[in-house]
Amino acid sequence: MNKDTNKSIEKTAMLICGxxxxxxxxxxxWHLSLFHMMDKGTFNWFDHMFEEPKMNFNGGLFNDFMTLVSTYGDVVTFVIMTVVVAxxxxxxxxxxxxxxLLATVGLGGILGIIFKDLIHRARPYDHLLADTGFSFPSGHSLSSTLIVIxxxxxxIPNIRNKAVKVIVTLLIFVLWISILFSRMYFHAHFLTDVVGGVSLGITWVMASILIFRACTPMLSKLPLLRKGKIFNVK
Structure with a gap:
């Protein structure tokens, strides 16, 4: 796809997710009834299917995997990854x-904190003690979405080997979905908290990419950045 097509997709994704x-x-x-029913229905389904799982490595293979992705798929992990890559x-x-990269992930995280304090939503009543703070939007969902998108x-578009590109894409996608699933599996968040984190993450990354495309020609002429290389954003 050419850059004009990519721009169109990015704008559409930003508007829809926004x-x-x-x-x-x-x-x-506003605790609207439709969203309350969705949250209650999904919460009851998770409660019926998995009861009240503990975040440890002694609850079977699936619980161990959920514990792994929930423990290491947190905000701190993605911040460290961002700093290392940057x-x-x-x-x-x-x-x-x-x-x-630093600005996009950093400001995205700040947006999440602002909305948490603004919405002031309590977590599910039986959430794990390790999960603190307000519930909307989900921090795990937001941070993982920022990095994954x-x-x-x-x-990933810059990976030349098609087989490697497909494998990497699938692995990252499965890991991402697992992190989102774990948030409800451990009763840390409601469904709408996860949807809020994902949609906010996609909206902000798409907006940030559009800003990057528009500002690169001007910023690349600044004395401190003039000698730098231009990363190809396809």
Whole structure:
């Protein structure tokens, strides 16, 4: 696909996901009956299917996997990953991309904190003690979505080997879905919390990519960035 097509897709994804986040946020804030029914229905399904699982490595293979992705698929892990990748990009003189990555993930996380305090939604009554803070949007869902969408739209398209590209894409997608699932599996969040985190993450990354495309020609001329390389965002 050419850049014009990509821009169109990015704008469409941003608008659709932005609308989903807005509607979900309103539903969570005003406790609308439709969203309450969705949350209650999915919560009861998870409770019926898995009862009250513990976050440990002594509950069987599936519970062990859920514990793994929930423990290491958290905000701290994705922040560390972001910093490591950004530093690597800066070392390789991809200054704009390194700074963009830090700004996108950092500001996305700040948006999540702001909306948590704004909505002020309590977590499910029987959530694990390890899960603290307000519930909407889900921090795990937001942080994992930020990183995964950046990988899907910015980095993976630059993989030349098609087989490797497919395998990497599938592995990352499965890991991402597993993290989202674990949030409800451990009763840490309601369905709308997860939807809110995902939709906010996609909206912000798409907006950030559009900003990056528009500002790169101007920023690349600045004295501090002039000697840097331009990362190819397809």
């Amino acid at each position: 609308a989903i986040f807005l509607v979900t946020m309103i539903g969570a804030f 530093v690597a990009l800066l070392i390789k003189r991809y200054y704009l991309m390194g700074l963009w 950046i990988l899907f739209t910015v980095f």
